[in-house]
Each structure stands twice: as structure tokens, then as C-alpha cells.
Amino acid sequence: MTNALPSGLDRTALYAVLDSYLAALKARDPSRVSWGETVRNSENNVALMLGDGLWNTITDLGPYDLRFADPLTGQVGLFTTVTETDDLSACSLRLGVDRKGRIVEVETIVVRQLDSGIRFEPQAFERKPVMEEIVPPSARVSRERMIALADGYFSTLERNDGTILTRIHPECNRIENGLQTTNNPEFFTSVAHLGCEDQLRLGNYIYDDRLRARHYPLVDEERGLVLATAFIDHSGRIGDYTLTDGTKVTSPLRRPHSFYMLELFKIRHGMIEQIEANFITVPYHMPTPWDAWR
Incomplete structure (x- = not known):
């Protein structure tokens, strides 16, 4: 069971929550996000405090934008890329949203190839x-x-x-x-x-x-x-x-x-x-x- 069921928000509203989150992330300012009272947050399968991890290091958000939403369960997701200084990484993101449009779940994967056991090259982040x-x-x-x-x-x-x-x-x-x-x-x-x-x-x-x-x-x-x-x-x-x-x-x-x-x-x-x-x-x-x- 997720922390977000159900939101009652449609696709447009869920995408708006996603865009607001991404703008705050790019600005490295978690205070700009509308958070729920209890937020479950992980990056690369480790529970983190809000504002830690990628929030400290992101320098750019790439143009690749494969997004999707589930209005029934209040979930919205994204496949994109992020840059940390000079290192480009594939990134996946899932947000759980409550009835008030507040984020209550964040699950993120950042594929930092500098830390990876298997390097995938050449990468191509293109629309499909x-x-x-x-x-x-x-x-x-x-x-x-x-x-x-x-x-x-x-x-x-x-x-x-x-x-x-x-x-x-x-x-x-x-x-x-x-x-x-x-x-x-x-x-x-x-x-x-x-x-x-x-x-x-x-x-x-x-x-x-x-x-x-x-x-x-x-x-x-x-x-x-x-x-x-x-x-x-x-x-x-x-x-x-x-x-x-x-x-x-x-x-x-x-x-x-x-x-x-x-x-x-x-x-x-x-x-x-x-x-x-x-x-x-x-x-x-x-x-x-x-x-x-x-």
C-alpha cells in the first residue's frame, strides 16, 4: 500500500505537481515543494532526509522527458537525465501525491556511471x-x-x-x-x-x-x-x-x-x-x- 492512495487528481494536475517538484529540484530549494505531513523519500534505495542527495549536487536537468501518471493511485513518474557538475546520469523518479496535491512519496534512481559496476555507452536519451x-x-x-x-x-x-x-x-x-x-x-x-x-x-x-x-x-x-x-x-x-x-x-x-x-x-x-x-x-x-x- 502506498502513502498516496487515492489522490483524486487528474493527469494535468499530477503533471503540474511533477513540474513544480522539478523546478524546485533544479533550484536546489526543497522549501518550494508542497510536502505532505509525512513524506517517504529514497534515492538509490536509501532513505534520505528531504533536500539531501541529488538536491545538493544537481547542476542541470536534461531535456529528456518521458512522463506518465496514474490518477487512480495518485502517482506520477518521469524518466529523464540529470547533470552533477560535469557528469550526466540517467534518472528515474516516482512521486506519490495526496488528495491536496501534496507530495508524500519520492522514489529516485540516479544512475551515476562513475559509481557503476557496468558502464552503458554510448547513451542516447531520445524521445520514443x-x-x-x-x-x-x-x-x-x-x-x-x-x-x-x-x-x-x-x-x-x-x-x-x-x-x-x-x-x-x-x-x-x-x-x-x-x-x-x-x-x-x-x-x-x-x-x-x-x-x-x-x-x-x-x-x-x-x-x-x-x-x-x-x-x-x-x-x-x-x-x-x-x-x-x-x-x-x-x-x-x-x-x-x-x-x-x-x-x-x-x-x-x-x-x-x-x-x-x-x-x-x-x-x-x-x-x-x-x-x-x-x-x-x-x-x-x-x-x-x-x-x-x-
Whole structure:
């Protein structure tokens, strides 16, 4: 359960709250935000006091603006970029808003590549019309089905053995930390040369031991978007393994660690059509403060 249910605010009002928050963040002035009486705030999966973290270091907010909203639950989100002095980082943000338009939840990921175990280059933060398009009512599915499709994707990733537990559009692509990691022959791993479903059907991600702490706080039914938060745990125990087509490969992840992520799924006609995620590496099995707050 979130701290924001329900707000009674429409998309326009939620976007106005988001814009007000961003203006205050860019000005490094949290006093300009309309805060609720109790605010739950995290940055990179650590509970912080309001005004700490990125508020102290941001020097610019990038033009990339992929936003989405859920009027039913009072949630609004954004994928963008931030600059801290001379370092550009992918950034995901989720705000929970109460009935009075006050912010009561802030969940932020800043993918600071200087601190990252995996560098994603070259990054490209470009508009993707598919993520912004309104889904016609005839192509929509229920909120529950949208969440089930996103959750099925995570279940497919967990100890990935080639079994597909969701529905994926043949032309689906995935963006991670500003880089396309499907159908990308320029990426350093060969798995990125394949499409979303082909990667999974071959069992490439068998080293993803657990997809845990899955939550789906925002469903933008009009745009067919589901925002998920989750962790991927990697024990590092798997070395060489065999894909479902008989190809022998070696895991690139040989140490215990976890990924913490905000991941956005585009769903149309009951299929995942596009995925965008920002994630960071955190200590193995790191808990989240949001479990205690929900």
C-alpha cells in the first residue's frame, strides 16, 4: 500500500505537481515543494532526509522527458537525465501525491556511471513515440492484466530457462540506462544483438537468481504503461552454461550483487511492446526501505 492512495487528481494536475517538484529540484530549494505531513523519500534505495542527495549536487536537468501518471493511485513518474557538475546520469523518479496535491512519496534512481559496476555507452536519451502514444480503448487490457504481463516478464527473467511467462511483441525493444540492449549489434555482449523474446527464449539470463520486492505502484492505462520497482539478485555461482539452442556461453556476472531498478513497460493488445529501465548495482540482497513503508 502506498502513502498516496487515492489522490483524486487528474493527469494535468499530477503533471503540474511533477513540474513544480522539478523546478524546485533544479533550484536546489526543497522549501518550494508542497510536502505532505509525512513524506517517504529514497534515492538509490536509501532513505534520505528531504533536500539531501541529488538536491545538493544537481547542476542541470536534461531535456529528456518521458512522463506518465496514474490518477487512480495518485502517482506520477518521469524518466529523464540529470547533470552533477560535469557528469550526466540517467534518472528515474516516482512521486506519490495526496488528495491536496501534496507530495508524500519520492522514489529516485540516479544512475551515476562513475559509481557503476557496468558502464552503458554510448547513451542516447531520445524521445520514443511508442512510449508516449495513447493506446486506443480497443487495444487496452485491464489494469490487472497489465500488471500480470509485467510480472510475467520478471518471472521469465528469474532463473531464465527459456520458458516465456508473458506475451512480448515481436518488435519489442528494451532500453537500459540510456542504451538499447536488444537488436543492437554494437553492444559488447552478443545477447544484445537479439530481440526481447529471443533473448529470453534462449535462456540467456539463467544467472538472474531472483526477481524480488516486485511492486507496481503506477499504471497509466491511457498510455498503456506500467511502472515497476524490483531487485535482481545475482549469486555469481553460475559460470559456463548452455543456451536452449545448445550454444555454450559464460556468465558475465561472477560476484554476488543485486540490481535495483525502476522499469517501465508499454503494453498494447495484451503484449509488451517496449521496455525502458534504469538500474544501479547495490549490495547483494540489499533490502528496500519501501517494504517497511508500504
